Structure formats: C-alpha cells, structure tokens
Amino acid sequence: MSNKLLWLLAGCACGACAASLSDAGAQALLEKSDLQRNGWSSYVGRVKITNFESGKADEEHLYRVSQKGADKTHVEFLSPREKGSFLLMLGDDMWVYLPDTSRPVRITPLERLTGDASNGDVARTNYAYDYDAVYLRREKCGDTDCHVLELTARRKASTYHKIEYWLRVADARPVKAEFYLTSGKHIKSAIFDEYRPVAGTTRLTRMTLYDQIRKQSHSVLEFYDFQPRELPDKLFHQGRLDRF
Amino acid sequence: MNLRVIVFVPLLCGSSLADDPDPAAGKPAGEIRYSLSLTEEGSFAAGLSVPGADAGNLLLLEPSFAWKYADWLRFSTSLAGLAETQGETHEQARVRETYAGFTAGDLDLTAGKRILRWGAGYAFTATGVLDPPRVATDPTDRLNLNQGREMGEADWVAGKQDFTVVWASAGLLDKRPAGARDTTAFRYGVMAGGFDASAIVSHDSGGTTLAGLNFTRVLGDAVEIHGELAWREQAAILLGCKYTLRSGFSAIAEFYTPPDTAYYRPAGMPASAGRQHYGFWRLGKAPLRQLPGWKEWDVTASLVSNLDDGSRIGVFDAGRRVGNRFYAYLHAQTPGGKPGRSEFGAIPYSALVSIGVIFHM
Numbered sequence: 246m247s248n249k250l251l252w253l254l255a256g257c258a259c260g261a262c263a264a265s266l267s268d269a270g271a272q273a274l275l276e277k278s279d280l281q282r283n284g285w286s287s288y289v290g291r292v293k294i295t296n297f298e299s300g301k302a303d304e305e306h307l308y309r310v311s312q313k314g315a316d317k318t319h320v321e322f323l324s325p326r327e328k329g330s331f332l333l334m335l336g337d338d339m340w341v342y343l344p345d346t347s348r349p350v351r352i353t354p355l356e357r358l359t360g361d362a363s364n365g366d367v368a369r370t371n372y373a374y375d376y377d378a379v380y381l382r383r384e385k386c387g388d389t390d391c392h393v394l395e396l397t398a399r400r401k402a403s404t405y406h407k408i409e410y411w412l413r414v415a416d417a418r419p420v421k422a423e424f425y426l427t428s429g430k431h432i433k434s435a436i437f438d439e440y441r442p443v444a445g446t447t448r449l450t451r452m453t454l455y456d457q458i459r460k461q462s463h464s465v466l467e468f469y470d471f472q473p474r475e476l477p478d479k480l481f482h483q484g485r486l487d488r489f
Numbered sequence: 490m491n492l493r494v495i496v497f498v499p500l501l502c503g504s505s506l507a508d509d510p511d512p513a514a515g516k517p518a519g520e521i522r523y524s525l526s527l528t529e530e531g532s533f534a535a536g537l538s539v540p541g542a543d544a545g546n547l548l549l550l551e552p553s554f555a556w557k558y559a560d561w562l563r564f565s566t567s568l569a570g571l572a573e574t575q576g577e578t579h580e581q582a583r584v585r586e587t588y589a590g591f592t593a594g595d596l597d598l599t600a601g602k603r604i605l606r607w608g609a610g611y612a613f614t615a616t617g618v619l620d621p622p623r624v625a626t627d628p629t630d631r632l633n634l635n636q637g638r639e640m641g642e643a644d645w646v647a648g649k650q651d652f653t654v655v656w657a658s659a660g661l662l663d664k665r666p667a668g669a670r671d672t673t674a675f676r677y678g679v680m681a682g683g684f685d686a687s688a689i690v691s692h693d694s695g696g697t698t699l700a701g702l703n704f705t706r707v708l709g710d711a712v713e714i715h716g717e718l719a720w721r722e723q724a725a726i727l728l729g730c731k732y733t734l735r736s737g738f739s740a741i742a743e744f745y746t747p748p749d750t751a752y753y754r755p756a757g758m759p760a761s762a763g764r765q766h767y768g769f770w771r772l773g774k775a776p777l778r779q780l781p782g783w784k785e786w787d788v789t790a791s792l793v794s795n796l797d798d799g800s801r802i803g804v805f806d807a808g809r810r811v812g813n814r815f816y817a818y819l820h821a822q823t824p825g826g827k828p829g830r831s832e833f834g835a836i837p838y839s840a841l842v843s844i845g846v847i848f849h850m
Contacts, residue, residue, distance in 0.1 A: 305813055325814050325849040328524040329553070338683070338707065345629040348606035351685060351705040353713050355733040356775045401710055477560070479595055479646040483685060484653075484678055488563070 271378035271394050275410075277417040282370045284446040287313045290471030291323075292367050299461045308367050311474075315374035317481040320367060331486045334368055337402040342486040349486040354401050365404025366454065366466060372396060372410070375403040383414065386421060390414040405432075419449065431457045443471055522555045525850040528632065536839025538828065545575035547845075551585075551633060561592040569634060584663075586637045597644040602663070604637035605655065607676055607689060608717060609703040612769040612793065613745035615717040615725035616701035618674050618691040619657055625769055625793040626804050626822060638672075639663060649680040659694075670696045683707065689719075697721050697752065711735075723748035723764075733775055743769040755832060765832075766796040773806075785810040787818075793833070800826025800833035816847045 294306040307323040322330040329344035339356075340349040369375055376396035383392055396408040407425040412418065422435040439451035448471060456462040479485060528549040537543050550570040557563035566587040573579050588601025604621060608614025612625040621635035640657040653676040659669040674691035686704040701719030708714065711734070717727040729743035747753035749764040758765075773789025787808040794801035802825070808818035820843040826834025 304810075325524070326810065326816060328522065328849070335680075338680070338685075343629075345631065345633060346606070348608075351707060351713050351715070352775075353707050353731070353733045353739075354710045355735065356739060478648070482646050482651060483680070484644070484646070484651045485597075488557075 271380040272373060274380075274392060274412060274417050275376070275378040275394060275396070276373040278410075278412050278419050279371055279373050281416075281418050281440065281447060282449045283312060284448060285444075285473040287474060287476045288471060289474045289476070291469055293467045293469070294367070295465045295467075297463050297465070310367060311476055311480060312368075312370075313476045313478070313481060315371040317478075318368040319480055319486075332368065333481060333483055333486050334402065335481060335483075337400055338483075339402065340483045340486055349483045363404055369402070369404050372408070375400050376408060378410075381409070386411045386413075389420055391420055392417070418447075433457055444473060519556060519558045523553065525550070525552045527551075527848045527850075528845055530632075530843050530845030532841060532843040534838040534841050537837060539837040542576040545573065547574075547632075548572040549632060549634075563590045563592075564588070565590075571634075583634065583636055585633070585635065588637075595646045597642075597646075599642040599644070600640070602637045602639050603642070604635060605640070605642075607674075607687065607703075609687075609705050609715045610717055610727045610729055610743060610745065611715075611731075611741050611771070612743050612791075613727050613747075613767060615719040615727045615745070615747065616687070616689050616699075616703045618672060618689060618699055618701075619655060625767070626791075626802055631806070631820065636663070651678045652676070653678075670694050701725075721748060721752060722750050725753065729769075737775055738772060739775045741769070741771040743767075745769070757835065758832060762797070768792075768794045768796050795826075795832045798826060798831035798834075800824070800831035802833045802836065814849050816849070817845070818847070819844050 289309065289311045292308045292310055294308075295302055296304045296306075305324060306327070309321040309323055311319040311321075316334075316336040318332075318334040320332040320334075322328065322332070331342040333340045333342075333349070337354070339352045339354070341352050342349045375398065377399050379395045379397070381393040381395050383390070385391070390413070391411040392414055394410045394412065396410055398406050405424040406427040409423040409425075411420045411422065413420055418440065419437040421437065423431055424433040424435070425431055434455045434457060435452055436455075437449055437452045439449070440447050441450045442448075443450070448468065450468050452466050454464045454466065456464075526549075528547070528551070530547040530549070532545045532547070534543045548571070551568065553565075553567040555563070555565040567585040569583040569585055571579075571581045571583070573581070584602055586601070586603050588599055588603045590597060590599040592598075605619045606617060606621075608617025608620050608623065610617075610623070612623065612628045614620055614623050617623060619638060619640070621630070621637070624630075638657040639661050640655050642653065642655045644651065644653045655672075655674045655676075657672045657674070659671045670693040672691055672693050674689065676687055676689045678685070678687045680686075684704050684706050686702065689701045689703070690699070692698045699719055699721040701717060703715070703717040705713060705715040711732055713731040715727075715729045715731075717725070719725040725745075725747045727743060727745045729741065731739055731741045733739040745767045746764060751760070754760065754762075755765075769791065771789060771791035773791075774787055787806070789806045791804045792801055793804070802822055804820075804822045806818065806820050808816055810816055821840065823840045824833040824836040824838075826832070828834050
C-alpha cells in the first residue's frame, strides 16, 4: 500500500472520529446553551411580547412564567383581555384555564398558542428536554463564530418539529434560530438579541421572532424580573390551575 | 346594598394597589390581581311567538379582585352589576364569587362563595354535582354571569393525586332555587397513564346520592376524548371528543343521556317524555391559536339537538379584538323543531341576535 493511500485512510478515520464526537457532544452543547435561557432549576419571571405589523406595534401580551425542572411550567396571562387565564404544561400534558370555562380544559398539542410568538416560545425553553441535537457545522454568524445544530422534536408537546440553532462557539450562547413545521416549511426565525447579568448568572433578556410566512410581522419578547425561587409541586397540579 | 357601592369600592381598592409589587425571591410578599370589564350588548329577537319586547339592552360591569400572601393566605372576589332593559330597566348586583383560603403544606382550606366545575364535558355534564347549571347553547357562560355556591372546601394534593371534600349550602346568604339542598361531596382525582380521571360521590341532604367517574385523555397530536358516567337513581352517560385540525380549527362532538328523573328533567318537559338523548357539535377556531391573517378573530358555530324529538338550536359566535382593550362580538342563535311539541321548538322566537362590545381594564 502506498504512503499516499495510508495517509488518505488515516485522514478519513480522523474525520469520521471528529464527526461522531461532534454529534455526541451536540446534546451537551444544547444543555449548556439552555443554561443561558433558564439557568435555574426552579424560577419565576415575566415575559412581555409585543407584536409588530409592518413595523408598527400592534398588540401586547404579558405573562408570568413559573418553571420547575425541565417539564413543569405554569403560565399566568396578565394582559387586560386575557387576565384570569392560565396554562399548565406537565411534560406532554397540557391544560388551559380560561375564566369563561371555570375549569382546566385539557388541550391537544395542536391547540397550543401559535402565531407571531407561541406560548411554547414562552413556556418551553428547555430545548435539551424537547429536542434531539445533531451537530451540522461550524460557521460565521455575522462576526461571531458559531456551532450549528439541528434539533428534532423528541416529544409530541415540543413546540416545533425542527430547529436549526446557531450557538456561539465561545460559550454556547444562542445567537439565532430557524423554526420548521413537520411539512418542512420554515415558519419563523429568531434572533437572540440581548443577554444581561441576572441574579449571579447571564440570561437572555430579549429576543425577536420574525414570521417567515407573513414577512411584515415580527414579535419582540422581553424577559424580566426573572429570579430563582423554590416552587411547590402543587403549583403544577391541574386541579389548582385557577389560582395565581 | 347599592349597586354602585358594591361595584366601585373593590375597584377603588384594587386600583390603588400595585399589581404584584414584589416578586423578589424568597421574601414573603403580598400579590394582587384585579380586572374590570364593561360590556354593552344589544339584542334583537325575530319571529316572537309570545307578547313581549323584541329588543333589549344589557350593560354589564364586572370587577374582580384577588390577593394572596406568601402562598398561604388568599382572598378572591368577582362581582357583576347588570342594568337590563327590555321594555323596563332592571338593575341587579351579583356576587359571582367571594372566598378566602388558607394553605398549610399540601392542604388547602377554602370558605365562601365559589364556582367549582368538576364535570369533564363541554356542553353537558353528568358528574358536575356542584357546577353552575350547564347550558348547552352557552357552555362557556359568555357573559360570565354564573354564580358559585356557598361552601367550605378542603383540598389535599399528594403527587399526582388530589382529594377534595366540599360541603355546599343550599343557601345561607344567597337565595337558591326552590328545592335546593345542602350537598356534601367528595372527589378523588388522579393523573395516570395519560388519563386525567376523577371519582366523585355526593349526597344531597334529605335527597339522593350520586356516584360518578369522569376522565379526559389526549391521543396523539390532535385528539382529545372525554367521558362521564354517573348514577343517581339511573345512569347518566356523556361521551365526547375533540379533534384539532392543523388549520387551527377544532371540532367537538358530544353525546349525552341524562336519567329520566325529575332531578335531571328540563323545565317544561313532561315526565311521559322518557329518557332523552342529546347531541352537540361545535366547530371553531381553537382559543389559543392565532391564525395568520385573522389572528384577531374568534369564530365558532355549534348545534345542539334533542335526538328524541328532533328539535335543535344553532348558535353562531364571532368576535374581533380591537386594540389591547376592546373586543366586539356577535352572538346569534336560531331554534328549530315542532312548536310546542319539542324541547327547542318551544323556544318563543325564530332568531335571536346580540351585538356587543367589551372594554377590559
């Protein structure tokens, strides 16, 4: 066997090894990136969503989010028209409490709030819990060196079927994302605009979602008052969904 | 008490306090929620078969206020003030709910007037022993006029299980309908294998006892099924399902047959009518979906039918959000069936249309 052939085989082996390491580490990278969105095991905070149509502010929504672990989320709707409504997500199970029904109503994954910003964008931010990650490539994202991951939904309650996710090489900080439906249609893109120090850690405080179907629409999500807090399990019981 | 005093005093109290002033970690703090809605609705009836006004007006002011302290003490009140004009004007104040609660670990104690809904059905219920009356043509109580019952409640949560004991009065401060009885009820709820299930036993003082089961279950991405089975002298059965389309619309269908007893028989229906069977169908935009191009709209159409006499009533609702605080809506219903010889055919108009606007604060 010639030396050239030996070098070629060795190169292929190293390449394959590197690719498999990258795939194995993709999930760990995803877990690390989640810490910059929800760095505590139990916390509360508020999210304000402003929807824009043709560059003009159109509608505001305000939510209070309580999360415990990766699979328990309680969302209280605080906007004037939605006050008194609650959403509970326990793994794949979801309930909504609307004042006019006066009881928790079981909802299907397809009934989740969707639109400019979905409640999944507010309530399901543990991507490592909801998605399987595969390492795609490394590339420049503006001036930033980024890892690119492809995330595929592993749970029926996952908000999107597929996500292409750009993470800063230096610290796995989310930089941007593209969201896809089961049909393969590209429905939204996100830019993770702003991170700030919060309670001893660095957290995402602002992101912008661009509608890829109605190009004139975009939503700004502002995350504030986020604090670690020990939350009782009973807060996440569907029978108590009507209590703020 | 004067209507204006009932309505405005809690409002002024609520408005003077900040909403959730201190969410700081670990510090016990009081939190407040308050809201106010003002509804103006005009109604027009066509084809009236009884003498009366064919147009009416409703002005509705609904304040609510809730306070909790450090997750162990809470107070909540929800009021409604109505001025209804149909020929003459009548004013009325309603206390929808007013209750106080105390929490000790996993045990919650609540006393006061409260709306509880234990039924799993959308338009009907067989096990909702403490529920406000379920009206199939208005299952969501669109004007929020239902009132709770005066009760004492103990509620204990243990993991995925919960146990509730309630004693509900036939009427201490409230006037209840003639024949209302004190009710003692027990509910066991559990989440297992994807089923959200409850077993319920209740007894009306000096009256009958009910035992029942209900459940909900989600299958796949789009299907939810629910059912109720109860026994109070005879069996009551409810079966229903909901299917969510990828377009964002959802369809609900329910079948219900209540016992052929005086307790369940609709007003005006003779005992000789026998056991009744009902169907309910609804197609509407799922409440949480914001469909591209018309996210501001809510639209539903439903049909309730008495399957025995063939009478039915169609209901159509459309609403549109205007800005962050206004909501305009149209509600229309039209009954059909043999006049005077069927349940929905006995309704004394051929069509009723209501148009209104709601302001939220």
